[in-house]
Amino acid sequence: MDEAGATFLSYFISFSLAFLVLTLLFKSLGTLRTKNGSVRPPPTPPSLPIIGHLHLVGSVVPKSFQVLARQYGPLIQLHLGASTCVVVSNAQVAKEVMKTHDLNFCNRPQFGSANNFLYKGSSFVTVPYGPYWRFIKKLCVTQLLSTTQLGRFRHIREQEIHKLLKSLAECSSEGRDTDLSRELTGLTNNILCRMAMSTTCLDNVDAEDILGLVREFMHLGAKLSMGEVLGPLGKFDLFGYGKKLARVVGKFDRVLERILEEHEVENSERGDMMDILLRVHKDPNAEMRLKRNDIKAFFLDIFLAGTDTSSTASQWAMAEIMNNPGVLRKVRAEIDAVVGSSRLVTESDLPDLRYLQAVVKEVLRLHPTAPFALRQSAEDCTINGYGIKGQTRTLINVYAIMRDPEAWVNPEEFIPERFLEDSDGMKGGAEGITTMNGGDFRYLPFGSGRRGCPGSSLALTVIQVTVASLIQCFEWKTKGGERVCLEEGSSFSTGLAKPLVCYPVTRFTPF
Numbered sequence: 001m002d003e004a005g006a007t008f009l010s011y012f013i014s015f016s017l018a019f020l021v022l023t024l025l026f027k028s029l030g031t032l033r034t035k036n037g038s039v040r041p042p043p044t045p046p047s048l049p050i051i052g053h054l055h056l057v058g059s060v061v062p063k064s065f066q067v068l069a070r071q072y073g074p075l076i077q078l079h080l081g082a083s084t085c086v087v088v089s090n091a092q093v094a095k096e097v098m099k100t101h102d103l104n105f106c107n108r109p110q111f112g113s114a115n116n117f118l119y120k121g122s123s124f125v126t127v128p129y130g131p132y133w134r135f136i137k138k139l140c141v142t143q144l145l146s147t148t149q150l151g152r153f154r155h156i157r158e159q160e161i162h163k164l165l166k167s168l169a170e171c172s173s174e175g176r177d178t179d180l181s182r183e184l185t186g187l188t189n190n191i192l193c194r195m196a197m198s199t200t201c202l203d204n205v206d207a208e209d210i211l212g213l214v215r216e217f218m219h220l221g222a223k224l225s226m227g228e229v230l231g232p233l234g235k236f237d238l239f240g241y242g243k244k245l246a247r248v249v250g251k252f253d254r255v256l257e258r259i260l261e262e263h264e265v266e267n268s269e270r271g272d273m274m275d276i277l278l279r280v281h282k283d284p285n286a287e288m289r290l291k292r293n294d295i296k297a298f299f300l301d302i303f304l305a306g307t308d309t310s311s312t313a314s315q316w317a318m319a320e321i322m323n324n325p326g327v328l329r330k331v332r333a334e335i336d337a338v339v340g341s342s343r344l345v346t347e348s349d350l351p352d353l354r355y356l357q358a359v360v361k362e363v364l365r366l367h368p369t370a371p372f373a374l375r376q377s378a379e380d381c382t383i384n385g386y387g388i389k390g391q392t393r394t395l396i397n398v399y400a401i402m403r404d405p406e407a408w409v410n411p412e413e414f415i416p417e418r419f420l421e422d423s424d425g426m427k428g429g430a431e432g433i434t435t436m437n438g439g440d441f442r443y444l445p446f447g448s449g450r451r452g453c454p455g456s457s458l459a460l461t462v463i464q465v466t467v468a469s470l471i472q473c474f475e476w477k478t479k480g481g482e483r484v485c486l487e488e489g490s491s492f493s494t495g496l497a498k499p500l501v502c503y504p505v506t507r508f509t510p511f
């Protein structure tokens with residue numbers, strides 16, 4: 001063979017070998033199988049003995065997981081002490097979990113707190129997918145949180161907003177500051193308590209008690225869930241959080257029992273959520289027998305799921321608007337154009353306040369007040385090419401998904417305009433995000449699929465009308481004209497790290 005032939009042959013052999021090696025490599029990567037043939041688990045960062053990845057988790061948990069996802073991919077496995085979970089951090093993998101495999105991921109993880117829980121098996125939020133969950137979900141959609149029911153209680157929201165505006169007007173006339181975080185939590189709690197069982201902070205101590213107990217429950221529940229990292233040791237309740245939690249639920253139960261009895265004695269026709277649930281409870285022909293504990297558990301659920309989340313979102317909205325004078329001007333100009341200057345903005349105006357809607361959407365994108373959708377797989381399955389075992393705790397990091405630079409232009413910036421028609425603030429367009437029901441997996445503030453949030457319409461209505469009223473009626477000043485600190489706190493609903501203390505200055509008085 002001449003020299004040219006030998007060179008050609010050696011090139012041919014080298015190329016063939018390289019091709020073979022690459023083909024085998026891609027094949028093994030494609031199926032992600034281990035030697036024994038099972039599909040590989042998702043990638044996991046290097047861990048330490050016993051604590052696993054706990055040292056990688058900072059005070060703002062979704063942010064820590066976002067950082068890890070950037071390094072290790074959109075589906076990772078984490079070992080938090082003795083507790084293992086997988087974390088989903090982009091839209092495509094979220095879609096696989098919440099749509100393609102929706103039924104398989106329709107359960108929620110159970111934490112230590114569930115074991116000796118008074119309402120065990122009754123909590124709509126944590127109960128496994130099945131007949132009871134379907135029954136309550138249907139009640140939510142058709143009655144408890146239906147459009148008709150929300151419409152029936154519009155006057156409650158209007159009255160509570162009026163009360164808030166009056167108290168802020170007093171602050172203004174006296175030149176006092178106000179803790180808007182506290183005021184907004186009071187507002188959402190009062191609205192929910194009145195819609196649920198016709199009780200409020202001002203008329204009745206019950207609503208204040210309920211808020212306090214729900215707060216304590218959240219605090220202890222979070223601590224108890226941390227006990228999960230101790231594995232089987234967590235069951236011994238070493239720090240006594242389990243017992244404290246049981247006491248808090250006991251107190252909540254007594255308050256609720258009394259309100260239930262009052263409703264029964266009055267045989268009331270107010271049509272609040274408690275009346276509806278009592279009617280179902282007593283209906284011999286109801287699809288399912290609803291127990292008293294089921295009713296009380298439902299209220300604990302909605303206070304836990306609905307109060308802080310809605311209040312915190314309103315706080316973020318006000319904080320972002322105060323820091324962005326251009327946005328404030330646009331929101332106000334829109335309200336003035338749609339509403340005029342002689343009456344207070346109402347819920348009927350909301351469909352015409354397109355820019356306000358975009359502001360609230362952007363607030364929920366940048367500051368989702370439920371940063372994780374928590375799910376659990378029922379059976380083994382393959383997600384993003386990796387094997388997920390049955391009973392795997394699965395955290396969909398909606399915080400990371402809604403800040404993903406692959407989906408969003410300048411994702412860390414507050415740009416409400418990205419949600420307006422013809423905007424280019426979202427890669428691939430924002431048209432999908434009109435209903436807020438999780439149909440577009442790049443935008444999931446309320447989760448998606450069967451276990452998506454049933455309170456989203458109520459939450460959006462309250463947040464939008466509250467923010468609109470506050471902007472229409474007051475100028476907002478901070479001490480020394482400083483920018484509001486946008487640091488994120490470490491609470492369950494990723495609120496502002498510091499309370500939003502500011503000065504309202506009356507601009508328009510509606511009463």
Ligand code: HEM
Pocket residue numbers: 124125126137301302305306307309310313368369370372373374444445446447448449450451452453454455456458459
């Ligand atoms: C800004 C306010 C709110 C946010 C950001 C929010 C967000 C969420 C998210 C992300 C989930 C999990 C969804 C999933 O797994 O796909 C959820 C579930 C839930 N939310 Fe909301 N929510 C809010 C307000 C409310 C309100 C006002 C209520 C009730 C009055 C409520 C009741 C519930 C319930 C009962 C569930 C559990 C549903 C189930 O397990 O089937 N939420 N919410």
